[in-house]
Amino acid sequence: MEKKKLVELKNIVKEFNGEPVLRSINLDVHDNEFMTLLGPSGCGKTTTLRIIGGFATPDSGDVFFDGVRINDVPPHKRQVNTVFQKYALFPHLNVYENVAFALRLKKTPEREISMRVAEMLELVNLSGFEKRSVNYLSGGQQQRVAIARALISNPRVLLLDEPLGALDLKLRKEMQTELKALQQRTGITFVYVTHDQEEALTMSDTVVVMNGGIIQQIGTPQDIYNEPLNTFVATFIGESNILPGIMHRDFLAEFAGNNFACVDSGFAPMEPVNVVIRPEDISIVEAQEETINGVVRCVTFKGVHYEIIVEACSVDWIIHSTKAPEVGSVVGMTFTPQDIHIMHRYPDDAPAPLETVRKPEESADNP
Amino acid sequence: MKKMTFSKIYTSIIFLFLYIPIGVLIVNSFNASKSRTVWTGFTLDWYSKLFHNETIMTSLLNTLVVALIASVVATILGTAAAIGIYNMNSVARKFIMNITLIPNVNPEIVTGVSLMLLFVFLKMEFGFTTLILSHITFCVPYVILNVMPKLRQMNRNLCEAAMDLGCNQLQVFRKVIVPEIMPGILSGFLMSLTYSIDDFVISYFTYGASSQTLSITIFSMTRRKVSPEVNALSAIIFVVVLAILLIMNIVDIKKHEKEARR
Ligand SMILES: Nc1ncnc2c1ncn2[C@@H]1O[C@H](COP(=O)(O)OP(=O)(O)O)[C@@H](O)[C@H]1O
Ligand SMILES: [Mg+2]
Numbered sequence: 109m110e111k112k113k114l115v116e117l118k119n120i121v122k123e124f125n126g127e128p129v130l131r132s133i134n135l136d137v138h139d140n141e142f143m144t145l146l147g148p149s150g151c152g153k154t155t156t157l158r159i160i161g162g163f164a165t166p167d168s169g170d171v172f173f174d175g176v177r178i179n180d181v182p183p184h185k186r187q188v189n190t191v192f193q194k195y196a197l198f199p200h201l202n203v204y205e206n207v208a209f210a211l212r213l214k215k216t217p218e219r220e221i222s223m224r225v226a227e228m229l230e231l232v233n234l235s236g237f238e239k240r241s242v243n244y245l246s247g248g249q250q251q252r253v254a255i256a257r258a259l260i261s262n263p264r265v266l267l268l269d270e271p272l273g274a275l276d277l278k279l280r281k282e283m284q285t286e287l288k289a290l291q292q293r294t295g296i297t298f299v300y301v302t303h304d305q306e307e308a309l310t311m312s313d314t315v316v317v318m319n320g321g322i323i324q325q326i327g328t329p330q331d332i333y334n335e336p337l338n339t340f341v342a343t344f345i346g347e348s349n350i351l352p353g354i355m356h357r358d359f360l361a362e363f364a365g366n367n368f369a370c371v372d373s374g375f376a377p378m379e380p381v382n383v384v385i386r387p388e389d390i391s392i393v394e395a396q397e398e399t400i401n402g403v404v405r406c407v408t409f410k411g412v413h414y415e416i417i418v419e420a421c422s423v424d425w426i427i428h429s430t431k432a433p434e435v436g437s438v439v440g441m442t443f444t445p446q447d448i449h450i451m452h453r454y455p456d457d458a459p460a461p462l463e464t465v466r467k468p469e470e471s472a473d474n475p
Numbered sequence: 476m477k478k479m480t481f482s483k484i485y486t487s488i489i490f491l492f493l494y495i496p497i498g499v500l501i502v503n504s505f506n507a508s509k510s511r512t513v514w515t516g517f518t519l520d521w522y523s524k525l526f527h528n529e530t531i532m533t534s535l536l537n538t539l540v541v542a543l544i545a546s547v548v549a550t551i552l553g554t555a556a557a558i559g560i561y562n563m564n565s566v567a568r569k570f571i572m573n574i575t576l577i578p579n580v581n582p583e584i585v586t587g588v589s590l591m592l593l594f595v596f597l598k599m600e601f602g603f604t605t606l607i608l609s610h611i612t613f614c615v616p617y618v619i620l621n622v623m624p625k626l627r628q629m630n631r632n633l634c635e636a637a638m639d640l641g642c643n644q645l646q647v648f649r650k651v652i653v654p655e656i657m658p659g660i661l662s663g664f665l666m667s668l669t670y671s672i673d674d675f676v677i678s679y680f681t682y683g684a685s686s687q688t689l690s691i692t693i694f695s696m697t698r699r700k701v702s703p704e705v706n707a708l709s710a711i712i713f714v715v716v717l718a719i720l721l722i723m724n725i726v727d728i729k730k731h732e733k734e735a736r737r
Contacts, residue, residue, distance in 0.1 A: 183638040196632035200654040210640040
């Protein structure tokens with residue numbers, strides 16, 4: 109079943125002082141989806157979020173909410189709430205009043221307010237903090253207040269702009285799990301902004317990779333990781349070996365001086381392509397005739413695994429393995445046809461054409 | 476060690492210079508003799524005469540009324556102006572802020588004379604209106620100068636957060652901006668009040684027969700001969716101002732202590 113489209117961005121263009129920041133963004137956010145906008149700093153993630161929230165207006169293009177064009181609807185009339193990058197709690201109000209803010213504006217009866225606030229504070233694990241001043245809370249607690257405040261009026265969509273950016277690693281991991289659980293429990297659509305690829309892959313149903321104001325790829329975390337559409341996505345999402353190659357015909361690719369069976373099809377005969385192989389998909393074995401053989405140049409301990417650089421076929425291969433071979437030794441490398449990912453090669457590494465960015469069938473089978 | 480005693484002496488001399496005239500004045504306000512050179516005994520006569528002097532009492536009332544009206548209006552105008560300036564782009568903001576500062580660095584007498592000329596040109600009758608207008612004129616910049624830093628300190632996202640939660644423009648102003656910049660508004664108001672009560676030069680050029688303020692009354696009394704009543708009046712003003720300053724400082728210290736605990 110195709111899920112309902114809740115927010116649609118159509119050909120959104122935005123410039124600041126003549127500098128294009130968003131160049132024709134097309135994006136559908138579905139009901140109940142945890143969508144993450146992922147990209148390096150300055151790629152236009154916040155701007156996209158602000159356009160959905162109504163704090164910025166696109167120079168051209170349209171924003172739809174539930175099928176209705178909302179370009180000119182002011183923020184306070186949108187069924188969207190935001191958790192801001194630096195929380196933006198009201199310093200002159202205590203925790204209770206911060207959370208109650210939206211309901212007070214609606215002149216909700218006091219009894220209902222106190223019930224809802226208690227409910228929200230319980231949701232974010234802050235029961236008992238009602239009377240505290242928000243200025244004395246820790247970063248993680250402020251974060252929770254901001255989420256409770258944004259959720260109290262039951263928004264259809266919650267926008268979160270790098271909400272965990274200011275927290276330390278451990279708290280970050282905890283909050284990631286909590287946020288994901290919160291989204292599943294409430295069923296509210298989340299549009300989440302981050303520049304941390306691991307965070308994006310862990311939490312999201314759908315990841316939108318952006319760079320330079322252009323959407324590079326939309327897909328499930330698995331798709332994005334396993335089937336990057338271009339070299340930007342392949343390098344931004346974890347480390348990869350990217351090798352130039354030629355697609356002889358369906359299921360047969362040539363690179364690194366050899367022909368390999370692969371599982372990709374739909375390329376023109378003899379089309380030049382880029383081949384992506386993830387470092388953890390390569391196994392190091394004893395050098396044999398049918399393996400790619402090379403010399404170990406460098407071994408670095410990375411905690412969970414070793415990072416091994418092997419020079420073979422005049423390129424450096426990055427390999428992640430829990431066993432470390434000796435530097436200077438000759439080793440062989442193997443990988444299966446499933447580990448080979450073929451990408452079209454675009455001139456100057458331009459982004460993929462729009463129609464290839466999101467595969468039509470994939471939005472249907474989100475978990 | 477030597478340095479310390481030297482700096483102590485130095486400070487004491489400065490304080491002596493500053494406070495001897497006022498001390499003499501206060502002592503004289505209790506002097507039974509009209510002469511300022513001989514002490515003939517303690518009296519409260521001058522204070523009692525002061526409170527029965529209708530001219531002085533009327534002008535005291537005038538001063539307070541003018542100060543209150545001018546400060547309230549200046550606070551409203553100045554706060555609105557500060558918010559407007561804050562929302563301008565940075566070039567326009569710098570330009571307007573500099574213009575705002577000019578009246579404060581301008582010699583008062585120039586401001587006074589030009590206001591007088593303006594009122595003459597507009598054929599306005601000199602009285603309360605002209606006096607209040609001119610006081611508003613010189614108070615507004617002080618309000619802007621006090622409110623502006625509070626606006627700058629405010630997290631810009633606060634307004635957006637308020638809109639996000641359902642505030643329209645007016646509610647953003649009332650429920651978020653005003654509470655956030657309240658300390659600035661208050662100190663702007665108090666400063667306006669002080670400067671308005673304190674003002675002589677500008678008032679001198681813009682007052683009318685009906686709106687004589689205390690400073691002008693004192694000035695005209697001293698032109699004839701310094702009456703001991705003036706001593707009594709000045710002593711009262713000094714004590715009141717001192718009390719206000721002390722209170723403000725104590726409040727300030729308390730606030731800093733609170734902030735330091737954050
Ligand atoms: N209000 C603004 N005025 C001028 N430039 C802006 C404004 N907001 C964002 N930009 C610029 O737009 C670009 C994208 O910003 P942003 O959307 O915040 O990126 P991200 O959130 O992905 O880091 C940046 O180069 C930034 O400098
Ligand atoms: Mg950002």
